[in-house]
Structure formats: structure tokens, C-alpha cells
Amino acid sequence: MIDTEMKTKLLAAAVKAAKNSYSPYSHFAVGAAILTKGGNIYQGTNIENVSYGGTVCAERVAVWKAVSEGELEMEAIAVVGPGTKEAYPCAMCRQVLLEFGLDMLVISGDEQGNYMGERTLRELVPFPFTPSALLGEQ
Numbered sequence: 001m002i003d004t005e006m007k008t009k010l011l012a013a014a015v016k017a018a019k020n021s022y023s024p025y026s027h028f029a030v031g032a033a034i035l036t037k038g039g040n041i042y043q044g045t046n047i048e049n050v051s052y053g054g055t056v057c058a059e060r061v062a063v064w065k066a067v068s069e070g071e072l073e074m075e076a077i078a079v080v081g082p083g084t085k086e087a088y089p090c091a092m093c094r095q096v097l098l099e100f101g102l103d104m105l106v107i108s109g110d111e112q113g114n115y116m117g118e119r120t121l122r123e124l125v126p127f128p129f130t131p132s133a134l135l136g137e138q
């Protein structure tokens with residue numbers, strides 16, 4: 001279970017990551033911070049590309065940073081976006097996230113890092129395409 005202190009810490013890390021957003025086209029700065037089951041935190045921000053197709057969301061940057069460091073089990077991810085609305089991962093990011101934990105908690109915050117809500121990936125993706133679809137039950 002993730003306590004309030006950890007949620008606040010993750011949201012703050014996501015806000016910090018958003019400050020490094022490379023988003024000259026959308027001007028939509030997003031930050032993410034993923035918590036592994038081992039207790040490590042990896043930050044990500046959206047990185048746009050003039051080709052548009054090369055653009056990557058903050059959530060996937062955070063996941064790839066974690067996986068590239070050998071982390072495969074994720075506990076939670078905090079996501080913050082511009083303004084005062086909830087920020088949740090896009091469908092592509094939800095697919096990437098569920099590869100590493102269908103019960104991962106997704107914590108949503110505003111651009112100040114204020115807690116706006118939370119959902120599990122299971123709630124965000126009710127009929128998921130998971131590794132077990134290809135590999136069978138693990």
C-alpha cells in the first residue's frame with residue numbers, strides 16, 4: 001500500500017520532471033515518476049520530436065528508465081500535467097504500463113503536484129491485452 005507521504009513524494013518528483021519537458025510544439029509539459037516495488041523512483045517527462053512520430057510521453061520515458069536499470073516490477077506511477085485538471089496516461093502509455101503490473105496504482109496530480117485522484121491500471125484498462133495473452137498464464 002502506498003501511503004500519503006509517498007504519493008506526495010511521487011507527485012513532487014513528477015512536477016520536477018515536468019520542468020525538463022521538451023515540448024516546443026504542444027507546449028504541454030507532462031511529468032511522471034514511477035515507483036518500483038524495490039522502492040526506487042524514476043522520473044520521466046515528455047520529449048517531442050519535429051517528426052511528431054518520434055515523440056514519447058512522460059510515462060513511457062519513466063518506465064523505460066526503470067526497465068533500463070533492471071527494474072521490472074512497478075508499484076505506482078504519478079502523472080502531472082498542465083493546469084488544474086487530473087492527468088492520466090494516454091492509451092499507448094497504459095498499454096506499456098500494464099506490461100509491468102496490472103495492479104499498478106496511477107496517481108494523478110495537477111501542475112502544482114496537488115493530488116487529484118488515483119486509479120489502478122486494472123480500472124483504467126478494463127479489458128487489457130497482457131503478456132498472458134501471448135505467453136499463457138505465468
Ligand SMILES: [Zn+2]
Nearest residue numbers: 057089090093
Ligand atoms: Zn502517453
